[in-house]
Structures are given as C-alpha cells and as structure tokens.
Amino acid sequence: MTSHPALVVCEYCDSVWRRSALADDEIARCGCCGAVLYRASRLDLDQLLALTLAAAIVFAIANVSPVIRIAVSGLHNEANLLQSVAALSHGSGFIVGLVAAATLFVVPLLQIVLLGWVLLFARAHRRAPGFAFAMRWLQRIRPWSMTEVFLLGVLVAIVKLSAMLSVIAGPGTYATVVLTGLITLIAKRDIRTLWDKLPAGEAVEFAE
Ligand SMILES: [Zn+2]
Structure with missing residues (x-):
C-alpha cells in the first residue's frame, strides 16, 4: 500500500487535489463538487x-x-x-x-x-x-x-x-x-x- 500524503481525494466525486496548509478555521473544498475535503484543526x-x-x-x-x-x-x-x-x-x-x-x-x-x-x-x-x-x-x-x-x-x-x-x-x-x-x-x-x-x-x- 503506497501512501501519498501530499494528495487528497474527494470522497464524493473522486477528484484528486494537492494538499495545502490551512490557517485556523479554514476549510479546503473540492473544486469540482464543493464538498469539504479537510478542515484546519485547532x-x-x-x-x-x-x-x-x-x-x-x-x-x-x-x-x-x-x-x-x-x-x-x-x-x-x-x-x-x-x-x-x-x-x-x-x-x-x-x-x-x-x-x-x-x-x-x-x-x-x-x-x-x-x-x-x-x-x-x-x-x-x-x-x-x-x-x-x-x-x-x-x-x-x-x-x-x-x-x-x-x-x-x-x-x-x-x-x-x-x-x-x-x-x-x-x-x-x-x-x-x-x-x-x-x-x-x-x-x-x-x-x-x-x-x-x-x-x-x-x-x-x-x-x-
Ligand atoms: Zn468533489
């Protein structure tokens, strides 16, 4: 099993995105379907x-x-x-x-x-x-x-x-x-x- 920490896959439409650092309270959304990819955790x-x-x-x-x-x-x-x-x-x-x-x-x-x-x-x-x-x-x-x-x-x-x-x-x-x-x-x-x-x-x- 290979892991790709820099990439994130949308759970809803399977598009693949490059992960970037988030500031507090920021949310990363999928550019295709708008679903939440990941959130910044405080x-x-x-x-x-x-x-x-x-x-x-x-x-x-x-x-x-x-x-x-x-x-x-x-x-x-x-x-x-x-x-x-x-x-x-x-x-x-x-x-x-x-x-x-x-x-x-x-x-x-x-x-x-x-x-x-x-x-x-x-x-x-x-x-x-x-x-x-x-x-x-x-x-x-x-x-x-x-x-x-x-x-x-x-x-x-x-x-x-x-x-x-x-x-x-x-x-x-x-x-x-x-x-x-x-x-x-x-x-x-x-x-x-x-x-x-x-x-x-x-x-x-x-x-x-
Ligand atoms: Zn999506």
Missing part, C-alpha cells in the same frame, strides 16, 4: 484525547442515570436509556429497539473507544494495533450516531406527558445533552491526517 492530540475521555465518563453517566421520571398519585417510575431500549425491544418493537440500541449505544460507544484507542498511541507517535481498522470504522459509523435524535424524542415526550402526569427530566437527559455536544466535537475533527503523521512502522497494514 485542537491538538492532547485536547482531543481529553475530550474523548470526558465523553467516555459522560457516556457512562448517561447510560446508568434515569432519563425520565414519571410520578402519578404518589407512585413514581423512572427508566434509564438502556431500560428504555429494552422496553422498546419487547414484541413487535424489536427492530425499532435494535436500531435504537445501535444508534444510541453501540455507535457512540464505538466512536469513543476507537478514537481513544487511536489517540492514546498517537500521543506516543505510534500507530495503535488495528490502526487502519479503527480509522476506517470511525469514518464509516460517523453518520450513525444519533444521540441528538433521542434527545429530541425525550423532550417531545416530556412536553406531551407533562399535560397528564408529573414528568421530570432525569440526570440521564442532562448527561445526554453534554454527550451530544462532546460527540459532535470529537467526531467532527478530521483525524485522517494521522495516516500521514504516524509512521506505519512494523504494524501490518491491509489494503481494501
């Missing part, structure tokens, strides 16, 4: 790793704390994200539950774990074991993280139910708000430059 590796660790902690809180608390005539009930997904998966809602589990739990978890893994080794100027695999999957799963859709659903549910019952957003909802911001922040970063920055070393690379 975050360095340490900052990105710190944000990834923060996302991991918030992810844990978001998944174990109650998302919503419902009280009616002295009785109350609360559920966290995983319990809600499990409740959804019973009977005919199985497919919906599966999609919800993938987009709300599996994809954000993979994003955090894969990015953290790659960055931990990148700090030591090394490619992590499975670097190529992790980098490809980070790119692939990016469109499938949908915590913001879940958040919108929770807010709509709270507004609708509050007319009939006493509904309170739990700590899980607040943690999901923070998680959505953090995931957007870390997933938006263009880490493809790591391919060029880190020497391939003795790690076994496989071409697709």
